Amino acid sequence: MKNKTNIIYVIATLLFVTSCVTPFEPEGYEQLENILVIEGDINTSGKTEVIVSRSLKLGDISKRNYVKGASVWVESETGMKYTAYQYINGQEVRYITGYNYLATDKSYKLCVITPDGKQYESDLVKPLIPPPVESVEFVTDTTLKEVTFYVNASDPANKTHYYKWTYTEDWEFTAHKYANFEYNPLTFKMEEIPDYRNKYYCWNKSESKSILIYSTTHLSEDRVYRMPLVKMGPNDLRISLLYSIEVSQQALSKEAYQYWENLRKNSDQLGGIFSPQPSEMRGNIKCLSDPEEVVLGYISAGTYVKKRFMASKSEINLYWDDHVCEIIIPEKAVPMPIPWSTMHEDGYVPISYNPSERESVWVLKECADCRTKGTKNKPSFWPNNHY
Amino acid sequence: MKKLNLLLIATLFSVLAFSQQTERFVLKSAGLDTISVIAYKNFGLKMYYPRTPECDSLKFTINTDYAGFLGEITTLLRREGYSATRTKGMFIIVKGTPLISSLPQGYFGKTKESDSGDELNPLLTNGESIARSENKIYKIGDPNRPKVTGRSIVSGYVKDLDSGEPLIGIAVYTDKGNTSAVTDAYGFYRIPLPRGEQALNLKGYGMEDTKLMLDVYNDGNLDIVMKEKVYSLKGVVLSAENTQNLRSTQMGLEKVRIDRIKHVPAAFGEADVLKIVLTLPGVKTVGEASGGFNVRGGATDQNLILFNEGTIYNPTHLFGLFSAFNADIVNDIELYKSTIPARYGGRISSVLEINNRDGNSKKITGSAGIGLLTGKFHLEGPLKKDKTTFILGARTTYSDWILGILPESSGYKSGAASFHDVTAGISHKLDEKNTLYLHAYYSKDGFKFSMDTSFNYQNLNASIKWRSLINEHHNLVISSGYDHYNYRTNDVGNPVNAYSMNFSIKQGFVKANFNWLINEKHSLNYGLNTVFFHLSPGRLSPVGDESLVNEKILPTERGVESALYLSDNWSITDKFSLDLGLRYSLYSALGEKKYYTYYPGEPKSESTIIDTVTVAGGKLVKPMLGPEFRISARYAFNNDFSVKAGFNSMRQNIHMLSNTTAISPTDTWKLSDANIDPQKGWQAAFGMYGNILNRRIEVSLEGYYKEMYNYLDYKSGAIINMNEFIERDVVETSGRAYGAEIMFKKPLGKLNGWLAYTYSRTMLRQVGEDKGSLINRGDWYSASYDKPHDLKVVANYKFTQRFSISLNVDYSSGRPVTIPLSKYYYGNGYRLFYSDRNAYRIPDYFRMDFSINIEPSHNLKLLTHSTITLGVYNLTGRKNAYSIYYDTQSGSKIQGYKLSIFGAPIPYITYNIKF
Structure with a gap:
């Protein structure tokens, strides 16, 4: 319950003066690796995407140890199989089925055979259909100087109760300065940048990182009001021009909710004073030949509903650019003018050039080139005509 | 002149009457002259x-x-207060006591049993009612009463000469005869003594040694006063505490007086009654911000904390930083960790008894103090001199300033954290044999983290006690009271989810305790205890019109716990004594109640319900009866070495629901009922005690083995709060603990204090059918407070009477924690796979504190006395790990961090005035 988190804050506050946190390396115990992890929910109206990986030691810098060459398929309770094919994208390995429209009155399970021949299977799960997302909104808090995006959901039929969300963010931002000219180091000349090749407008995207779940069993209505998704401060680039958040909502069973809730508690950062002991909760995947083997992951089944919400800088009304870009006019530098090649080597780029006056204005690359923080890939749904 | 004439005439008449030779004497207003002539x-x-x-x-x-x-x-003379004796031709008239005209019977030979000759006035009476001087011989009992074989019982009160307060724990003993007694909580002692002249010695900490000459005839009463010792710096050969430890059959009893408590340095300089408990061997905590403590491997809810007979559920303020008891009012603390006397019950690991002082019965005194975070004040004195005294103390905090210094953006600047407590006591002497005591205690803690959330809790206790000395052999104490603990959390941040949650527990108790000294071999303690529980496990209410929170009230739990007990302290010989105690207890949850019954042998869940049972109001739901044995034995080889052994079995009917490592303020309690069995435990212990180095140092060595059953632990993902069917989420856990404690104590002298080392282990195991869902698959795992090595040193050095320094050292093995063994990526983030429960230990704990006590003025005649204490908590500044956690948010390399609560040395200063 929320009160426990608050108590942690109070303790942190009271002992603010004297308590401290220091990095720590525990000694004298063996770390484990290679525990099988299967992630991917069965999508009954679309593609099912599954990732099979193995766990790593804590100090390992790699993100994920993907398992290649496994056989993965979705099987219905009547034995109908839907194969997932392996797709490799750089380091990532995914197993994706085709578009399936599966009957929602039957149960399904996910089956995996790893390259070493061991067979794993999830329990048969019933698909759950979530209600549509009611709305996504934001609230700007001028005192605390932050904006929070919330999702609202409700099920008038009072059947859902357990909700899980993920979101993808897309945002457009600009460089601090608009560069009209660029310096060509091969020709030592200043070249004008046409509009369509500007380095001013860029886009970026991101996905939700935390586990966002909620249970409405203690409320009189099956209604979620203002579940916080993401919070941003006044200098966050995401809200500097145009921001889009697409929320994907699914319904969970009680057991799935408990699994995710336990996972969320175990990942809590403040693992201190009043948090409960972390403990492992079993997922619903078993190894057929060795039921005692630990397999991490919980497979649910059902559909997703999505909703996109966009907000502009003026609507959010929080962003201000705190970055000060130092401008240098090399021709007017003291004690002597700086050649353009030197400026280029030092990491500066020009933003304007007046050939008649023979004056150019230069700034650090990150000030004029938005590609240092994003890409020029504009999402297909973007509502403006920037390029 | 006229008188003389009258006399003459009268004489003449009487002579005339005489000479008429009548057989009658008729005299009117005759004086002794006349009568002497007639005689x-x-x-x-x-x-x-x-x-x-x-x-x-x-x-x-x-x-x-x-x-x-x-x-x-x-006859006529006697009426006037004179007595007349006729002997050998003389008629002797004296004022007051009559003359003995012959030697007593049997003066030259064997004593003959005489008939009761009670008509005669006693020849010798007790001259003084209060004994204080060595130079007098105090006669006990009536020498003319028929002599009874065996010893006589001498009893009375020992009081402080200046304040009139009863002195507790004073050793009363004779040089020969090997008998001793100790004054009880009311300053009352009872000692069987042989007949005849002997010396009675009294020794007590901080008091002048007293020696009285007695001449014992029969059972009798002797009240004694002792003077406070002003200088006690030179070494003393024998101390009262030395004798006490060796002589009593009590094992595992730790007793600490308040002056010791005040000298031990503590965080923020607050003399802390509970923190002193942590410096005793066998007592551990999980960490510094924990409000509870673990005694010999027991869980935090297995300690019975009694404050003037009332039970305290939350003994600390501000998350364990301060104790809930005012050190100015407390007289001493007693911790029973091994053999628990039969008169206590209800928890399986220990009993911590905190007693108030009665108050100065001579004059009104008090004190006031200011510290960094708290201020306190106390007042005591007589309401009616030597008859009624009162004592009152209050403490409050002004710690809001700590929150006020936080920056605005932290959001907690407007937060508030505060507590206050009030303690009051009145003692009233009805007559010589009867005294009445009234106690009350109230404490309140409140926290407001932000505009939206707040949390507060309260303790309230009231009790009344009547103590009566039925006769010299028998006394009784009857007490009754009411205890109340409740808390409330409020969260109104999100109007749709705004809620407030309450929990409360109330209990009313009646206790009757009798002490009967049958003869010098047997002393019985028997009685009856009853407690009625009324527990509101949880009440969740919506706050505000927009809140959709369902109102949920968990059904009230009611229960009754009754026990009859009898224990005999049997001195088989002077060296060997036994304490045999039996406590028979009955517990039952009371209706009105509705509960489910489940298939036996299956984990309890919604799918294994067999039936619903409804019990009417006031009826017993499931009575559980059982005996508890409290046995201990002591063999004293001599005055300096003794050996003890004990066996205890205990039952506990109330459980604390908590799945956090430390006691969190939102932990609730639950009574046993049809689906939750009471906890049971037993302990066997053995110890050796001795005095070495010319009795300057006491050594004790105790070993124990303990088992516990039906302790509650939780399944993963269990919801503790507001869970109506908690029986489905709990897993029965058994525990076992064993250890050895060795302690060296030097109670007196310039350098005093103690050093204790303990080696102990505590293991737990979940019991159940479905091995897969059990923690560690049902294998034994270390408890969170399992710290094998533990060393504690408390030392105090008194340079002069005004200046002393104290040092406190605490070293223990790191506590066990559960840490991640592997990481994996799941749900768009790094997740950790955890080890078996408590499979790893955090680094060892070491802390040293230091303080200086200065009393600027020591003149006894001054109106006020002040004390200044300066100190440093955590002198070495060691960052003792409280817990370990891992940051999964900052990239693929998972970094571990250790959290220390007091990571730097903390200096403090407090100032106290006593008036």
Whole structure:
């Protein structure tokens, strides 16, 4: 319950003066690796995407140890199989089925055979259909100087109760300065940048990182009001021009909710004073030949509903650019003018050039080139005509 | 002149009457002169009487015959306060006690049993009612009463000469005869003594040694006063505590006086009654911000904390930083961690008894103090001199300033954290044999983290106690009271989810305790305890109109716990004594109640319900009866070495629901019922005790083995709060603990204190059918407070009476934690796979504190006395790990961090005034 988190804050506050946190390396115990992890929910109206990986030691810098060459398929309770094919994208390995429209009155399970021949299977799960997302909104808090995006959901039929969300963010931002000219180091000349090749407008995207779940069993209505998704401060680039958040909502069973809730508690950062002991909760995947083997992951089944919400800088009304870009006019530098090649080597780029006056204005690359923080890939749904 | 004439005439008349030779004497207003003449003339007796004006003015009117004349004179004289003795031709009249005209019977030979001769006035009486001087011989009992074989019981009160307060824990003993006694909580002692002259010694900490000469005839009463010792710096050969430890059959009893408590340095300089408990061997905590403590491997809810007979559920303020008891009012603390006397019950690991002082019965005194975070004040004194005294203390905090210094953006600047407590006591002496005591205690803690959330809790206790000395052998204490603990959390941040949650527990108790000293071999303690519980496990309410939170009230739990107990302290020989105690307890949850029954042998869940049972109001739901044995034995080889052994079995009917490592303020309690069995435990212990180095140092070595059953632990993902069917989420856990404690104590002298080392293990195991869902698959795992090595040193050095320093050292093995063994990526983030429960230990804990005590003025005549304490908590500044956690948010390399609560040395200063 929320009160426990608050108590942690109070303790942190009271002992603010004297308590401290220091990095720590525990000694004298063996770390484990290679525990099988299967992630991917069965999508009954679309593609099912599954990732099979193995766990790593804590100090390992790699993100994920993907398992290649496994056989993965979705099987219905009547034995109908839907194969997932392996797709490799750089380091990532995914197993994706085709578009399936599966009957929602039957149960399904996910089956995996790893390259070493061991067979794993999830329990048969019933698909759950979530209600549509009611709305996504934001609230700007001028005192605390932050904006929070919330999702609202409700099920008038009072059947859902357990909700899980993920979101993808897309945002457009600009460089601090608009560069009209660029310096060509091969020709030592200043070249004008046409509009369509500007380095001013860029886009970026991101996905939700935390586990966002909620249970409405203690409320009189099956209604979620203002579940916080993401919070941003006044200098966050995401809200500097145009921001889009697409929320994907699914319904969970009680057991799935408990699994995710336990996972969320175990990942809590403040693992201190009043948090409960972390403990492992079993997922619903078993190894057929060795039921005692630990397999991490919980497979649910059902559909997703999505909703996109966009907000502009003026609507959010929080962003201000705190970055000060130092401008240098090399021709007017003291004690002597700086050649353009030197400026280029030092990491500066020009933003304007007046050939008649023979004056150019230069700034650090990150000030004029938005590609240092994003890409020029504009999402297909973007509502403006920037390029 | 006129008088003389009258006398002459009277004499003449009487002589005339005489000479008429009648057989009757008729005298009117005759003086002794006349009577002496008559006595001589008629009986041949020479009359001797005091020539005092008083005697001369005596007038008698007599009308008797010859035979009754002397008897009549004697009777009349007696009425006037004189006695007459006739012997050898003399008639002797004296004021007051009569003369003995012959030697007592059997003076030259064997004593013969005499008939009861109670008509005679006692020849010798107890001259003084209060004994204080070595130079007098105090006679106990009535020498003329028939002599009884065996010893006589001498009893009475020992009080402080200046304040009149009863002195507790004073050793009363004789040089020969090997008997000793200790004054009890009311300053009352009872000691069987042989007949005849002997010396009675009294020794007590901080008091002048007293020696009284007694002449014991029979059972009798002797109240004694002792003077406070002003200088006690030189070494003393024998101390009262030395004797006490060796002589009593009590094992595992730790007793600490308040002056010791005040000298141990503590965080923020607050003399902390509970923190001192942590410096005793066998007592551990999980960490610094924990409000609870673990005694010999027991869980935090297995300690019974009694404050003036009332049970305290939350003994700390501000998350364990301060204790809930005012050190100015407390007299001492007693921790029973091994053999628990039969009169206590209800928890399976220990009993911590905190007692108030009665208050100065001579004059009104008090004190006030200011510290960094708290201020306190106390007042005590007589309401009616030597009859009624009161004591009152209050503490409050002004710690809001700590929150006020936080920056605005932290959001907690407007937060508030505060507590206050008030303690009051009144003792009233109804008469010599009966005293009445009233106690009350109230404490409140409140926290407001932000505009939206707040949390507060309260303790309230009230009790009344009547103590009566039925006769010299028998006394009783009857007490009754009410205890109340409740808390409330409020969260109104999100109007749709705004809620407030309450929990409360109330209990009413009646206790009757009797002490009966049958003879010098057997001393019985028996009685009855009953407690009625009323527990509101949880009440969740919506706050505000927009809140959709469902109102949920968990059904009230009611229960009754009753116990009958009897224990005999049996001195088989002078060296060997046994304490045999039996406590028979009955517990039952009470209706009105509705509960489910489940298939036996299956984990309890919604799918295994068999039936629903409804019990009407007031009826017993499931009575559980059982005996508890409390046995201990002591063999004293000599005054300096003794050996003890004990066995205890205990039952506990109330459980604390908590799945956090430390006691969190939102932990709730639950009564046993049809689906949750009471906890049971037993402990066997053995110890050796001795005095070494010329009795300057006490050594004790104790070993124990303990088992616990039905302790509650939780399944993963269990919801503890507001769970109506908690029986489905709990897993029965058993525990076992064993250890050895060795302690060296030097109670007196310039350098005093103690050093204790303990080696102990505590393991737990979940019991159940479905091995897969059990923690560690049902294998034994270390408890969170399992710290094998533990070393504690508390030392105090008194340079002068005004200046002393204290040092406190605490070292223990790191506590076990569960840490991640592997990481994996799941749900768009890094997740950790955890080890078996408590499979790893955090680094060892070491802390040293230091403080200086200065008393600027020590003149006894001054109006106020002040004390200044300066100190440093955590002198070495070691960052003792409280817990370990891992940051999964900052990239693929998972970094571990350790959290220390007091990571730097903390200096403090407090100032106290006593008036």
